[in-house]
Amino acid sequence: xxxxxxxxxxxxxxxxxxxxxxxxxxxxxxxxxxxxxxxxxxxxxxxxxxxxxxxxxxxxxxxxxxxxxxxxxxxxxxxxxxxxxxxxxxxxxxxxxxxxxxxxxxxxxxxxxxxxxxxxxxxxxxxxxxxxxxxxxxxxxxxxxxxxxxxxxxxxxxxxxxxxxxxxxxxxxxxxxxxxxxxxxxxxxxxxxxxxxxxxxxxxxxxxxxxxxxxxxxxxxxxxxxxxxxxxxxxxxxxxxxxxxxxxxxxxxxxxxx
Amino acid sequence: xxxxxxxxxxxxxxxxxxxxxxxxxxxxxxxxxxxxxxxxxxxxxxxxxxxxxxxxxxxxxxxxxxxxxxxxxxxxxxxxxxxxxxxxxxxxxxxxxxxxxxxxxxxxxxxxxxxxxxxxxxxxxxxxxxxxxxxxxxxxxxxxxxxxxxxxxxxxxxxxxxxxxxxxxxxxxxxxxx
Numbered sequence: 195x196x197x198x199x200x201x202x203x204x205x206x207x208x209x210x211x212x213x214x215x216x217x218x219x220x221x222x223x224x225x226x227x228x229x230x231x232x233x234x235x236x237x238x239x240x241x242x243x244x245x246x247x248x249x250x251x252x253x254x255x256x257x258x259x260x261x262x263x264x265x266x267x268x269x270x271x272x273x274x275x276x277x278x279x280x281x282x283x284x285x286x287x288x289x290x291x292x293x294x295x296x297x298x299x300x301x302x303x304x305x306x307x308x309x310x311x312x313x314x315x316x317x318x319x320x321x322x323x324x325x326x327x328x329x330x331x332x333x334x335x336x337x338x339x340x341x342x343x344x345x346x347x348x349x350x351x352x353x354x355x356x357x358x359x360x361x362x363x364x365x366x367x368x369x370x371x372x373x374x375x376x377x378x379x380x381x382x383x384x385x386x387x388x389x390x391x392x393x394x395x396x397x398x399x400x401x402x403x404x405x406x407x408x409x410x411x412x413x414x415x416x417x418x419x420x421x422x423x424x425x426x427x428x429x430x431x432x433x434x435x436x437x438x439x440x441x442x443x444x445x446x447x448x449x450x451x452x
Numbered sequence: 453x454x455x456x457x458x459x460x461x462x463x464x465x466x467x468x469x470x471x472x473x474x475x476x477x478x479x480x481x482x483x484x485x486x487x488x489x490x491x492x493x494x495x496x497x498x499x500x501x502x503x504x505x506x507x508x509x510x511x512x513x514x515x516x517x518x519x520x521x522x523x524x525x526x527x528x529x530x531x532x533x534x535x536x537x538x539x540x541x542x543x544x545x546x547x548x549x550x551x552x553x554x555x556x557x558x559x560x561x562x563x564x565x566x567x568x569x570x571x572x573x574x575x576x577x578x579x580x581x582x583x584x585x586x587x588x589x590x591x592x593x594x595x596x597x598x599x600x601x602x603x604x605x606x607x608x609x610x611x612x613x614x615x616x617x618x619x620x621x622x623x624x625x626x627x628x629x630x
Contacts, residue, residue, distance in 0.1 A: 257511075258507070258509050258511070259504060259507060259509045259511060259513060260504075260513075260517075260521075262503070262507060263500055263503055263504060266503070274527075274531065276527050276573060277524050277527050277528060277531075280520050280521075280523050280524040280527060280570075281500075281520075281521070281524050283520050284513070284517050284520040284521050284524065287514070287516055287517045287520060288511070288513055288514075288517050291514050291516075291517070292511045326569060326572065329565075329566060329569035329570075330520070330569065330570060332566060437516070440560075440561060441514035441515060441516060441560075442514075
């Protein structure tokens with residue numbers, strides 16, 4: 195007899211819990227542009243692979259299905275805050291269902307270069323209500339660990355300006371209405387960082403001082419990761435697992451560690 | 453997020469159809485005999501679904517992802533078509549409107565509370581209509597309408613399920629058959 199979505203979700207949750215410290219973890223790297231999180235994510239991923247873990251990386255706004263749609267509209271500067279939010283939420287959901295959840299139930303380590311909190315910080319900085327955003331992105335799958343790379347708006351601005359001119363939406367020019375991308379970026383990233391700092395407290399991020407030397411940060415991340423391996427699986431992720439089981443095509447075989 | 457405010461000068465009418473081929477003729481029928489300037493806003497004015505269909509990606513979007521994309525299209529239509537026309541005092545038929553998004557959520561078993569939040573931005577129409585049932589036994593091409601698109605993605609003809617949703621809606625006095 196084939197199991198229904200509820201039975202499948204129950205089985206998956208039970209199996210994930212039984213795997214204990216051998217289960218796959220979702221580790222999110224969050225922070226403003228120019229905080230060095232991508233550098234740290236790459237170093238961390240290489241280290242994990244060297245330690246023998248099976249690692250999957252997922253990046254913000256990267257689904258094959260929705261990324262081209264968002265990119266075309268960003269190039270035309272034709273989307274406003276709400277459309278920006280809804281399209282990114284669709285991209286996130288698609289990656290969660292097709293890349294992240296299958297990897298986690300197969301006991302892989304998922305390293306996310308930006309996760310849900312990027313949307314919360316940026317969209318809240320664009321003036322959208324946090325409460326509405328949390329609804330749009332629900333059911334939420336919470337990462338096991340969130341590393342938040344903390345930098346000042348000045349450092350972020352300097353690091354970006356050293357390499358390139360910020361793009362229209364990256365600079366928040368859609369909401370600041372400032373013609374100078376550097377000035378717009380300075381103002382917008384201050385708002386984004388303010389939102390991140392609030393989220394870091396609410397959601398218990400592990401804050402990394404991203405102004406410190408790169409290798410010092412990397413060593414700290416390794417240490418914090420090893421300490422966090424013992425964390426129990428957050429049971430509030432059951433709703434997201436149930437939703438995923440319900441959304442999945444009926445013919446897909448799913449099993450933990452399969 | 454608060455609902456976008458619809459200007460009091462115009463009139464917003466919603467029309468939900470099962471067969472995408474019925475959209476324009478039915479919208480014209482709604483507008484026939486009205487004295488005011490009129491306008492019609494149709495599905496996928498943003499071309500999100502048309503572009504996605506052209507991508508030919510193996511991983512299909514889930515119903516939840518489709519609802520989010522549908523909401524993005526409705527928002528686009530409100531911003532560029534519906535609200536500007538209402539500001540000019542026109543009578544606008546939105547075909548389809550938010551109930552089609554609610555219908556997909558219901559068909560897929562998504563929580564009502566979630567879909568209410570997704571469409572919180574959409575102003576309520578002054579009057580709502582539906583076209584009863586599929587007009588053809590053959591499902592039209594995926595880019596004909598949202599229900600055809602969803603049917604293609606989900607590998608099943610969803611027209612009867614959508615029709616049942618609108619039957620129920622009509623029984624509760626929330627829309628009228630055209």
